[in-house]
Amino acid sequence: MSNNKEIAKEVIAAVGGKENIRSVAHCATRLRIMVNDENKIDKNTVEGIEKVKGAFYNSGQFQIIFGTGTVNKVYEEVVGLGVNEGSTGEMKQETKKQGNLFQRIIRTFGDVFVPIVPVLVATGLFMGLRGLLTQEQVLAVFGMVPADISPNFLLYTEVLTDTAFAFLPALVAWSSFKVFGGSPVIGIVLGLMLVNPVLPNAYAVAGGTADPITMFGFIPVVGYQGTVLPAFIAGFVGAKLERWLRKYVPETLDLLITPFATLLIMSILSLFVIGPVFHSLEEVVLNATIWILGLPFGLAGLVLGAINQLIVVTGIHHLFNFLEIQLLANTGVNPYNGIITASVAAQGGATLAVAMKTKSKKLKALAYPSTLSAFLGITEPAVFGVNLRYVKPFVFGLVGGGVGGFFGDLVGLEATGMSLTVIPGTLLYLNDQILLYILGNVIAIAVAFTLTYLFGYSDKMREEIEG
Known part of the structure; x- marks a missing residue:
């Protein structure tokens, strides 16, 4: 805890002190700081702070990537040091005049839909588990057939799976x-x-x-x-x-x-x-x-899988929450998830290649945890901390995402929920698609890893970039 307090102090100092901070909030992975004067931010110092995996200024906010879990603790320490705590709504009010109309609309969509995503994630898991427990192959392990399942038990599972969407x-x-x-x-x-x-x-x-x-x-x-x-x-x-x-x-x-x-x-x-x-x-x-x-020949998967992480970088990816919620509510399945997960896995594959190829202990210490984070569904540490810094790994990650998305689209992957990808995402495919889902991830990772390892990174490139 004391270590996080020191990190909080360093962050405050590097962004120009308390007097330069209007408010601070956080999302799943990023500390979001509203500042009075962007020019007072020392970005290089921020990126050198322990546990920081990247930092950038976007849509009126200085965003520092710490990763899940860590960001909550650092946020508490920053607020504890007297920085004004800003709610999502307050931060929205402060940023409403920043960015163009489209950016403001997308931020608003994110503000509205992000808070309800956790219950939809839980519902997707309930759907997946229900599908698993009612499969003939699974029931056969226990010497049962579908007719043996209690109607009352099935009714209870409907309560779990239908309430959020009803x-x-x-x-x-x-x-x-x-x-x-x-x-x-x-x-x-x-x-x-x-x-x-x-x-x-x-x-x-x-x-x-x-x-x-x-x-x-x-x-x-x-x-x-x-x-x-x-x-x-x-x-x-x-x-x-x-x-x-x-x-x-x-x-x-x-x-x-x-x-x-x-x-x-x-x-x-x-x-x-x-x-x-x-x-x-x-x-x-x-x-x-x-x-x-539904475009033929896997075209949708190829294009969306390739550009998804570009969309994440721009910060407008919350728009797709609306589309995924619509798909689940009206069709009961989410084909978009299989495409997204390929783009996420591919960025992890590219980062893993950097981690294995570099001789820099510091870069290895950043890249390996960032790879794990990507394989758990959070790409910001990998994208902003490693891949974008050296450019080519990010590009080859996009290529891997396109190839993996193309495969997922061709075989018709359909998730039972949303917002879970790569390893946690297997819980949304607890049916006859689980092997295809795993194979799609492996393809995306393999393509991005191979291209990055062979052509996308060298320590000479790192030395040139970092001086």
Whole structure:
């Protein structure tokens, strides 16, 4: 702990001291610092601090990569030294004027969807385990057949696998309200209204076993199970409406009038306007995504596998959370995951080649843990700490990702969840695809490793770059 405190002190000093820090927050791997003056940051000093795996300035934030687990502890020490603690929402407000419109929209998508990803990860694991436990081959080991499984047990597994997606609009509306400055509890209730059991179930309507309710003679109304965009827009509009009401409603009546008016107005807008319009738009996006992923000859896997880590570097990869959630909610599978995992594994393969080829003990000490991190699904230490620094390993990692993605697309890999890749990702393929999934990872790693080892790195290159 004391070591992390020293690291925190060094970080604060290297970014210009407390007086240059407006706020600090963190994500899974990075310490994110809002500074008053970017010119006061000593990037070289930061990168030389113990446990730092890379640093860069992006979208108004100075981001320091520590890796999972470590970043939480360093963050606590930085805050403990008196630096202003910034929530995701506050940091969003501070960065909202920085970057172009597209970058700001992508950041907002990330702010809304990243907090709900953990429960969707858990749901994906539940789906994978359910698939494993109901396989004939697995049951045969215990002398059982599918008919021997208790109906009550299967019902329980449905509770585990269906709840998050059945009430997905409530999760999205909650997070959206929180990000846009509204009361999260109002967002939860509004989201639950979109999936109220009295409305025709969206899946039943799609399956032809239920009919929409016609309101006002021309508006078809259904439940919005598994939808994302309607809840996102409802949360955005609802939060703005609630904040506007609070400006004009007297404090003595605020508790009575503001929630009532917000929910009344937003229930009407959400069910009769926002829902129908944006659900139609969402279906267009979903169908376009499915079309792209369905391109022949593995083209989608080749292209997306090659560019995925480029997208990660730009920081706009959170946009794909929305697409993956849509795929899972509407089709029950996620073919995009098999492509992503190839791009992640390939960067790990390139970093491993650097680690094995270099004679520098310092670089080995950085590259080997970064390789492990990539194989566990987190590429930032490998990409920013090693591969991008020497350029060619990153490029050959992209090539490996393209080849692995091409293979995954050709064999039709389909995950049961999202956000788990490489080694942890095997839990999303606990079916007859697990060997193909492993083979796809091996191909991506092998291509990136071989190209990097033969053509992508030498200690002479390191000496030239580092002077």
